[in-house]
Amino acid sequence: xxxxSLPRLAARTDRFVASAIRDLLQLAERPExxxxxxxxxxxxxxxxDRLAVAAARATAxxxxxxxxxxQYGPTEGLExxxxxxxxxxxxxxxxxxxxxxxxxxGSQQGLDLIARCLVDAGDTVVVEDPxxxxxxxxxxxxxxxxxxVPVDVDGLDxxxxxxxxxxxxxxxxxxxxxxxxNPTGATLHPRRRIELAALARRFGFVVVExxxxxxxxxxxxxxxxxxxxxxxxxxxLSSASKVLAPGLRVGWLRxxxxxxxxxxxxxxxxxxxxxxxxxxxxxxxxxxDTFMAGHLATLRAVYxxxxxxxxxxxxxxxxxxxxxxxMFLWGTATDDTSAMFEPAISAGVAYVPGRAFGVEIExxxxxxxxxxTLTTDELEVAAARxxxxxxGAN
Amino acid sequence: xxxxSLPRLAARTDRFVASAIRDLLQLAERPExxxxxxxxxxxxxxxxDRLAVAAARATAxxxxxxxxxxQYGPTEGLExxxxxxxxxxxxxxxxxxxxxxxxxxGSQQGLDLIARCLVDAGDTVVVEDPxxxxxxxxxxxxxxxxxxVPVDVDGLDxxxxxxxxxxxxxxxxxxxxxxxxNPTGATLHPRRRIELAALARRFGFVVVExxxxxxxxxxxxxxxxxxxxxxxxxxxLSSASKVLAPGLRVGWLRxxxxxxxxxxxxxxxxxxxxxxxxxxxxxxxxxxDTFMAGHLATLRAVYxxxxxxxxxxxxxxxxxxxxxxxMFLWGTATDDTSAMFEPAISAGVAYVPGRAFGVEIExxxxxxxxxxTLTTDELEVAAARxxxxxxGAN
Numbered sequence: 114x115x116x117x118s119l120p121r122l123a124a125r126t127d128r129f130v131a132s133a134i135r136d137l138l139q140l141a142e143r144p145e146x147x148x149x150x151x152x153x154x155x156x157x158x159x160x161x162d163r164l165a166v167a168a169a170r171a172t173a174x175x176x177x178x179x180x181x182x183x184q185y186g187p188t189e190g191l192e193x194x195x196x197x198x199x200x201x202x203x204x205x206x207x208x209x210x211x212x213x214x215x216x217x218x219g220s221q222q223g224l225d226l227i228a229r230c231l232v233d234a235g236d237t238v239v240v241e242d243p244x245x246x247x248x249x250x251x252x253x254x255x256x257x258x259x260x261x262v263p264v265d266v267d268g269l270d271x272x273x274x275x276x277x278x279x280x281x282x283x284x285x286x287x288x289x290x291x292x293x294x295n296p297t298g299a300t301l302h303p304r305r306r307i308e309l310a311a312l313a314r315r316f317g318f319v320v321v322e323x324x325x326x327x328x329x330x331x332x333x334x335x336x337x338x339x340x341x342x343x344x345x346x347x348x349x350l351s352s353a354s355k356v357l358a359p360g361l362r363v364g365w366l367r368x369x370x371x372x373x374x375x376x377x378x379x380x381x382x383x384x385x386x387x388x389x390x391x392x393x394x395x396x397x398x399x400x401x402d403t404f405m406a407g408h409l410a411t412l413r414a415v416y417x418x419x420x421x422x423x424x425x426x427x428x429x430x431x432x433x434x435x436x437x438x439x440m441f442l443w444g445t446a447t448d449d450t451s452a453m454f455e456p457a458i459s460a461g462v463a464y465v466p467g468r469a470f471g472v473e474i475e476x477x478x479x480x481x482x483x484x485x486t487l488t489t490d491e492l493e494v495a496a497a498r499x500x501x502x503x504x505g506a507n
Numbered sequence: 508x509x510x511x512s513l514p515r516l517a518a519r520t521d522r523f524v525a526s527a528i529r530d531l532l533q534l535a536e537r538p539e540x541x542x543x544x545x546x547x548x549x550x551x552x553x554x555x556d557r558l559a560v561a562a563a564r565a566t567a568x569x570x571x572x573x574x575x576x577x578q579y580g581p582t583e584g585l586e587x588x589x590x591x592x593x594x595x596x597x598x599x600x601x602x603x604x605x606x607x608x609x610x611x612x613g614s615q616q617g618l619d620l621i622a623r624c625l626v627d628a629g630d631t632v633v634v635e636d637p638x639x640x641x642x643x644x645x646x647x648x649x650x651x652x653x654x655x656v657p658v659d660v661d662g663l664d665x666x667x668x669x670x671x672x673x674x675x676x677x678x679x680x681x682x683x684x685x686x687x688x689n690p691t692g693a694t695l696h697p698r699r700r701i702e703l704a705a706l707a708r709r710f711g712f713v714v715v716e717x718x719x720x721x722x723x724x725x726x727x728x729x730x731x732x733x734x735x736x737x738x739x740x741x742x743x744l745s746s747a748s749k750v751l752a753p754g755l756r757v758g759w760l761r762x763x764x765x766x767x768x769x770x771x772x773x774x775x776x777x778x779x780x781x782x783x784x785x786x787x788x789x790x791x792x793x794x795x796d797t798f799m800a801g802h803l804a805t806l807r808a809v810y811x812x813x814x815x816x817x818x819x820x821x822x823x824x825x826x827x828x829x830x831x832x833x834m835f836l837w838g839t840a841t842d843d844t845s846a847m848f849e850p851a852i853s854a855g856v857a858y859v860p861g862r863a864f865g866v867e868i869e870x871x872x873x874x875x876x877x878x879x880t881l882t883t884d885e886l887e888v889a890a891a892r893x894x895x896x897x898x899g900a901n
Binding site for chain 1: 545546547548550553555558559562563565566567574575576577578579580612613615616619623641644645648748752753754755756773775776777778779780781782783784785788
């Protein structure tokens with residue numbers, strides 16, 4: 114009797130799918146493997162000393178019912194944090210009044226809240242093809258039917274999207290990473306942003322603008338957010354993960370008024386509020402404009418140097434474009450990159466095969482290489498190992 | 508064209524319901540109101556100095572890819588945290604091996620993960636009547652049909668549950684707060700725990716054992732967890748919120764092996780992992796046995812003194828039982844407590860009317876009083892104000 118009831122209980126436990134990256138990372142964690150697979154920011158760039166100062170301040174602050182770091186707080190986030198984000202900064206643009214913002218437990222939570230509030234099973238969600246895996250995981254868990262629209266050098270192919278919309282496609286959401294996309298590194302062209310905003314208004318979908326890399330820009334260019342072009346039809350998300358440290362789990366989003374309250378109620382049900390300690394620590398550093406100007410300049414210079422070093426060291430092994438920001442190179446190989454994964458691991462290097470990111474296009478010969486985690490020297494060794502594995506020259 | 512599409516988009520934004528408490532708290536936040544309404548722990552009991560030491564250590568720790576506090580980490584939680592919780596402690600019992608535990612972003616997230624993995628729209632979920640509002644919010648958001656089973660002095664009326672099961676009720680989950688229940692303060696009797704465990708095995712449901720108050724025990728008694736009696740059919744949750752500080756958003760759960768992996772995948776989709784900084788800060792303090800023994804002894808003494816002070820000061824105004832642990836008194840008034848809420852606010856005191864917690868029973872004459880937040884002196888003033896409001900003697 115004891116165990117008879119378990120199979121029935123377990124029957125529904127297949128609704129969540131593992132991120133291919135997380136499973137690959139386990140192989141990549143072998144100490145002898147240099148991993149280009151993960152999306153880990155450079156740990157040596159975490160502003161440890163400045164964060165320690167912030168943590169000391171945050172735990173020392175007290176109030177009537179205990180400090181904002183330690184007591185239960187408002188679901189939508191600490192007022193001071195929302196004021197900072199609504200004012201705009203080096204990290205992101207201002208997009209609306211304070212009461213349109215929510216502090217989230219990383220921007221992953223923001224994606225999940227949007228899916229829970231706007232997507233029912235069977236709804237269509239348009240994603241970029243290839244797609245950021247964390248977003249796909251959320252939309253699949255919500256039961257969405259995913260439609261992939263290809264990404265090219267100028268980001269999401271909005272003309273292709275328009276054709277499908279005119280052909281009858283009716284998505285609830287269109288998901289895009291508009292700067293230095295994961296996995297391709299592409300940035301959505303300003304003209305396409307304007308077109309996408311117009312399509313959202315015309316066809317009544319919500320653009321989910323996931324913009325974590327916007328401040329990791331190697332060439333001093335960033336484009337207007339879609340949220341500024343179609344504010345009633347766009348949710349814009351960003352995060353402290355790439356500019357400070359991801360362990361803090363602090364993100365934020367700006368949503369139009371008609372949606373904001375629902376997202377707050379959903380968040381209340383999900384985790385009551387984001388860590389007060391994390392919010393105060395992140396805020397203390399983020400609103401230190403002098404510190405952030407220097408920190409971001411260094412971060413961009415270091416990531417640019419690494420990205421260019423990897424690109425140069427690959428020396429045509431894969432077809433790649435030089436990176437303009439973010440954390441990733443996207444390459445095309447002459448071999449099947451899934452088949453080459455094991456030989457690469459044997460050669461001591463890991464990457465993510467393109468198939469992991471494909472939606473409607475298989476991407477069998479493509480691969481994603483993260484240049485953020487390793488040192489420049491390690492990136493050069495990793496490139497040599499890739500060459501050995503792919504050219505069989507070891 | 509611009510706004511035509513918004514009503515269609517907004518149509519589904521009613522799936523989340525506000526917690527009645529959160530809305531009431533807004534009234535209770537007026538500075539002249541002494542609030543017995545919220546569930547805020549006593550901020551003066553947060554171990555601020557010890558947490559500051561922990562925060563300094565956590566931000567100073569570094570590793571190969573940056574510190575565990577600051578870098579992306581494992582979805583199931585830091586290994587060291589899971590080892591601590593699996594070993595058992597003053598805060599909670601040991602219930603299984605390390606790999607059955609997950610660190611959650613507060614135990615509210617644990618409830619949400621369980622609902623997402625096990626509850627489909629239309630499924631039956633049994634809750635205590637009156638019920639903890641945060642749990643109800645989660646199960647309603649999941650589309651569950653709630654069935655309330657009454658709580659008496661010995662906790663959930665398991666005989667009543669058994670009758671309904673024999674009558675054909677087939678819940679997927681039975682939710683209970685087994686020590687010092689929110690809102691009634693009742694503790695589930697050991698005999699009922701054994702019966703509930705047997706029912707779970709026989710009828711194939713999962714017991715959700717939400718145990719945040721177990722360590723806030725005024726009389727040195729705690730009972731075996733249901734998770735020890737029916738480990739394959741129980742998820743046990745607890746949290747650092749009541750013993751350290753809720754702003755940290757650190758909880759944990761132990762789930763049977765057949766369910767654990769699904770919960771981890773769901774959590775990956777929801778927020779990747781719980782804040783590394785929060786995990787390290789909480790762990791540093793929680794595993795300091797010497798500190799925790801003293802801290803918990805003080806916490807229990809302070810909360811017991813406050814609970815008894817409020818109970819004594821009410822002096823029969825409501826029918827209440829002296830508290831044995833936790834944070835709440837549950838009272839029965841001769842008046843309708845919803846009707847009396849406005850007069851009470853006018854008299855400068857707030858509580859939560861019983862109706863907020865009722866599932867199948869209306870609880871129109873009952874009310875919940877939190878003794879955790881205010882000082883003993885304030886509790887006595889609050890009791891006098893209640894007397895003035897309810898007896899019209901002002």
